[in-house]
Amino acid sequence: MxxxxxxxxxxxxxxxxxxxxxxxxxxxxxxxxxxxxxxxxxxxxxxxxxxxxxxxxxxxxxxxxxxxxxxxxxxxxxxxxxxxxxxxxxxxxxxxxxxxxxxxxxxxxxxxxxKADPDRLGNVTMDTASSVIKSCAVFRTADSFKSAVDEVVKEIFEKCGAERVSVVSIDEATNGVRYIGGIARSRDEETRGRDIEDIPPDVVKTWDKTIEKSNCLIIADESDMKSLEDRNPAWAKSMIEAGVQSICFVPLQQNRKTIGYLYVVNFDTDRTIEIKELLEHTSFFLAAELANNNLMEKMKELSNSDMLTGVMNRNAMNIRVDEFVSRLELRCRPYGVVFVDLNGLKYVNDKYGHEAGDQMLWSAASIISSVFGDDEIYRAGGDEFTIITTGKSEDEFLDKISKLRDKTTYPSEITMSIGYFYSSGGDDIRIAMRNADILMYKDKEEFYAVHPELKSRKI
Known part of the structure; x- marks a missing residue:
């Protein structure tokens, strides 16, 4: 020729x-x-x-x-x-x-x-175009981001003949991955998500570097796996241990930064090219949806978190109280309410400055979290904290109150006035909060009667 x-x-x-x-x-x-x-x-x-x-x-x-x-x-x-x-x-x-x-x-x-040419990007097979358009429609009509992801991975799962499909996001705090959604033939979602989130951050950090010169990683046979072993032995080892024989692994990118990954495992390798095309084009809009969801979660976190102490703020507490008022199933189960007020915060602010007062508030939140870490902790405002605990017996609830008192009774470095109310079910939480508030102020009066030099305000 x-x-x-x-x-x-x-x-x-x-x-x-x-x-x-x-x-x-x-x-x-x-x-x-x-x-x-x-x-x-x-x-x-x-x-x-x-x-x-x-x-x-x-x-x-x-x-x-x-x-x-x-x-x-x-x-x-x-x-x-x-x-x-x-x-x-x-x-x-x-x-x-x-x-x-x-x-x-x-x-x-x-x-x-x-630069990327939209006309060329859109030049795909009818089968891929149909799946991508369907997935876009799912995100426009789904009740939640999670349910939309589940629908999209189900479509990919069926198209690819894969053993499992997963979507994960990068956790900026840990540098590990957070499981978003997926589907598998043989394992339940809870187990699958736990296995993914157990991947060491040191391994996760190598993924981007390994595929930085390409737009995805494809392993279709043993030769591909051996090639990966040469470049990234730790990642290859984790794949082999997880039973991975083939994988198409596509980064989800926003503004050229990887924010997550979409991948299929043990797929029909005779259709590698079509599967690559489907995943790459799905990744374009999935990355945008993931970025938007991350932003919404961050905004929600900021709007519901107290920036100084890290616990939830008054806005989050008001929303939670409204839920208790409107939803019968919440107020019909056992719950406890605790009101906490720091003693002597104004004294510390006046004598040592507001930086010392801020440190006192942060330390107080840490002490409360050490006792009520699995419950809902709110900074209600100023030097006041509110705790809502659900699903605990009265003895468990009172035991926590006792532990908090042991940690914050004078002459502890940080002292607190505490009021509480326990409901076995059916009490209006607004009444419970009022009763806890009354007891807290009574406790504060008794404290300042003994320590008037620390009094921060008129009771």
């Missing part, structure tokens, strides 16, 4: 690749046997028959594309971000006839764009 005549007739940057077929469909040497003038201009060190790895880094995904076109005779079109050259690449792979059983040939042609 006159490769030179074929390739010189093409206008776009093009070359002809040869790929060696090894036993068990393993990929052997991949060489560039001929190239047109435009291709040669891009690579000054080019010569006919050159190994492709002499021109650019080894890329298992690229090798799969060449092998699929040259050996399996499937034409491929894909538009990817070529991070090595910081460009987007519109690629076409066209199979060619071969007179050898152990070697296949294909044309590899590409065009470069500096």
């Amino acid at each position: 006159d490769f030179k005549a074929i390739i010189d007739s093409l206008v776009s940057t093009s070359c002809i690749m040869s790929v060696e077929k090894l036993p068990d469909d393993e990929i052997g040497e991949i060489r560039i046997v001929a190239a047109n003038k435009r291709y040669k201009q891009d690579f000054s060190s080019y010569y006919d028959g050159i190994l492709y790895t002499e021109l650019f880094p080894k890329d298992r995904k690229f090798e799969h594309f060449v092998f699929t076109a040259a050996i399996k005779h499937k034409q491929i079109h894909t538009y990817i971000e070529a991070k090595v050259i910081n460009m987007w690449m519109d690629q076409v792979y066209i199979p060619l006839e071969s007179d050898r059983d152990d070697t296949g040939y294909c044309i590899f042609s590409y065009e470069l764009t500096e």
Whole structure:
């Protein structure tokens, strides 16, 4: 076959690749046997028959594309971000006839764009387009972000013939991952989520680095796994231990920052190209939805958290009280209310400054959390804290009150006046809070009667 005549007739940057077929469909040497003038201009060190790895880094995904076109005779079109050259690449792979059983040939042609071209990104198969549009519609109509993610992964799960599909986000506080949603054939969601969140942060931090020169990680056979072992042995080990034989792993990015990952495990490797296309295009809008959800959660956290002490604020407390008032099932189960007021905060502010007062408030919140850490703790305002505990017996509730008193009774560095009320069920929480408040002020009167020098205000 006159490769030179074929390739010189093409206008776009093009070359002809040869790929060696090894036993068990393993990929052997991949060489560039001929190239047109435009291709040669891009690579000054080019010569006919050159190994492709002499021109650019080894890329298992690229090798799969060449092998699929040259050996399996499937034409491929894909538009990817070529991070090595910081460009987007519109690629076409066209199979060619071969007179050898152990070697296949294909044309590899590409065009470069500096930025992502929406028209090219949208040039996908009807099957992929249908799934992506359906997933977008799910996010517009679902009751919650979680339920939408579950619907989307179910669609991917069915399309890919996978063992499991997962969506995770990066936890900025721990550098680990947070399980968002997924589906698996053999494990329940709670177990699946726990296993994912147990992945060490040190392993998670290597993921981005491992795939930084590509737009996804594809492992379709043992050779791919061995390649990963060379680059990231810890990650490969964790995959093998988890029973991963194949995986398509796509970063979810917002403003070029990875905020999560979408991946399928043990999928139909005969459909690797189609699955890659589906996941990459799903990742575009899924990343946007994840970023929006993260922002909403952050705003909710900020609106409901006390920035000084880290406990919930009065706004969150008011919302919770409204829930108790409006929902019968909440007030019909056992609950306890505790009102706490710091003794001597104004004295500390006046004598040592507001920085010392802030430290006193933070320390007080830490003490309360050490006792009521599994309950709802609110800074109601100033030097006042409110605790709502549910599902505890009266003895358990009173035991916590006793522990708090032991930690905050004079001459402790931080002292508190405490009032409380326990309801076995049915009491209006507003009345419970009023009774706890009365007892707290009574406790405060008794404290200042003994320690008038610390009195912060008229009772």
